[in-house]
Structure formats: C-alpha cells, structure tokens
Amino acid sequence: MIKISKEAKLARNALLTMGLENPTLKAYNGIEEKERELLIAKYMYKIMCILNLDVKNDSLKDTPIRISKMYNNEIFSGLDYKNFPKITFIENIIKSNDMIVVRDIILMSTCEHHFITIHGKATIAYVPKNKIIGLSKINRIAQFYSKRPQIQERLTKQISLVLQVLLDTQDVAIVLYMDHFCVKARGICDVNSITITSSLQGLFKSQKSTRDEFFFKNNV
CATH class of the missing domain: 3.30.1130.10 (GTP cyclohydrolase I, C-terminal domain/NADPH-dependent 7-cyano-7-deazaguanine reductase, N-terminal domain)
Structure with missing residues (x-):
C-alpha cells in the first residue's frame, strides 16, 4: 500500500475516532488500482448485458472501462487517502x-x-x-x-x-x-x-x- 501523508493520517484517525469515516471494509482487500479498474469494468459489462444493451455497439463498447476509470480516478478518488491534498x-x-x-x-x-x-x-x-x-x-x-x-x-x-x-x-x-x-x-x-x-x-x-x-x- 502507498504511504499516506501525516495530515491524511491525522484526518483519517480523527474521523475514525468520532465515527465519521465512510462505511468501508476495515481490512484492506489487497486489490491494486489496475486490478480494481478491470474488475469494475467486468461487472459493469455484466450489468449492461442484464439491461439488454448491445455492448458491442460502437457507442457502448468502451462504457465499462470509462465508468471504471471515472470511479477510480475521479468521482470516488476520495476513498483513497493517497489522494489527500498536500496541505x-x-x-x-x-x-x-x-x-x-x-x-x-x-x-x-x-x-x-x-x-x-x-x-x-x-x-x-x-x-x-x-x-x-x-x-x-x-x-x-x-x-x-x-x-x-x-x-x-x-x-x-x-x-x-x-x-x-x-x-x-x-x-x-x-x-x-x-x-x-x-x-x-x-x-x-x-x-x-x-x-x-x-x-x-x-x-x-x-x-x-x-x-x-x-x-x-x-x-x-
């Protein structure tokens, strides 16, 4: 796991102490970023198939990986304290x-x-x-x-x-x-x-x- 900054540790520990941290699994799941990206894309592909979408269509074929990258690198990037801002x-x-x-x-x-x-x-x-x-x-x-x-x-x-x-x-x-x-x-x-x-x-x-x-x- 990538080390996090002193400020990130202070912030995380304070939230954990007060019961204000987001509900995440206590144990690190061991899934590295690239593997996580591929797994999210895999399951998003399955969801799209269940919704009866043509995942081979030019407009849809890259949607699973787009969503995965968006989750990891953008809208859920705050779940990883290595992204905590330098203060x-x-x-x-x-x-x-x-x-x-x-x-x-x-x-x-x-x-x-x-x-x-x-x-x-x-x-x-x-x-x-x-x-x-x-x-x-x-x-x-x-x-x-x-x-x-x-x-x-x-x-x-x-x-x-x-x-x-x-x-x-x-x-x-x-x-x-x-x-x-x-x-x-x-x-x-x-x-x-x-x-x-x-x-x-x-x-x-x-x-x-x-x-x-x-x-x-x-x-x-």
Whole structure:
C-alpha cells in the first residue's frame, strides 16, 4: 500500500475516532488500482448485458472501462487517502484572529443510496490560532471528502472535523447547499428543492456576534 501523508493520517484517525469515516471494509482487500479498474469494468459489462444493451455497439463498447476509470480516478478518488491534498500551513506570526471565510466552493459528490449526483456549494470559515492554511487547501479538503459515495450530513461533519484537527482550533463553521439528483431525477422528481446542512463549532456556536458575522458574510 502507498504511504499516506501525516495530515491524511491525522484526518483519517480523527474521523475514525468520532465515527465519521465512510462505511468501508476495515481490512484492506489487497486489490491494486489496475486490478480494481478491470474488475469494475467486468461487472459493469455484466450489468449492461442484464439491461439488454448491445455492448458491442460502437457507442457502448468502451462504457465499462470509462465508468471504471471515472470511479477510480475521479468521482470516488476520495476513498483513497493517497489522494489527500498536500496541505500548506503558515505560522500565524501576525497573530491574526479575524474570521477567514471562503465562499462558493463548488462541490460534486455522489449519493451513496442511489449512486447519483449531489451538486452544490459550501461556505467555510475559521478563526485562526497558531496556524493559517493556504486558502485553496480549504477547497481541496472539501472536494476530497465530496469525492466519495456520501450523505450530506456526514460530509458536512467530516470537513468540519478535519479542519479543526489540522488547524488545531475549534473555531470552524461550514454550510453546505446541495442539489440531490436522487430527489430531482427519480422518486418525487422535485427539481426545485435544495438541502442545507451546517456545522458551527467553537466561537461560531458559543458567540452570537461571531455566528452573525459568519452568516452575514455568507449571504452578502
């Protein structure tokens, strides 16, 4: 197995301790990436045959391997901590204690109940203590955890907890606004509704002025 970074280990261990890690098998299955890709393509081919699709058709013949590569390298790449983003920290020598907010982080995830798209955006904020994180890293951490079969409630808590652990501060807030295509494209087929989840920790939870500032900046 490929070694993962110190930050990835901290993040994974924190989620495991709090019961917030995705439900995966505890033991490593020993399937390497290339073998996994071939196995997924094999079973996708069988599914297409069961659906009575002509898998020899020019438009369909490469679909199984396309789906396999998409699962492995793109939409489920967050299942593998070797893909955890490289994190850049800056020592807070300027003693900044003002709120830092990153708005409109675009997220694309997959509903773990139906394997269909969840799409939306996040606003994430923190009040720094000893560390400041490179701004793009906040986006990358959020996107890493979205690239899994997910439920929105867990995704919200995962991003919040990982940022608290890596930044060594409780003062983290996050709001997710997501469209669920398992609601839009099937079942109720409600194309207008969105789902909002939030996690307010530290000062964002205990101090009304901090909380109000966060929501003001989120809605400007």
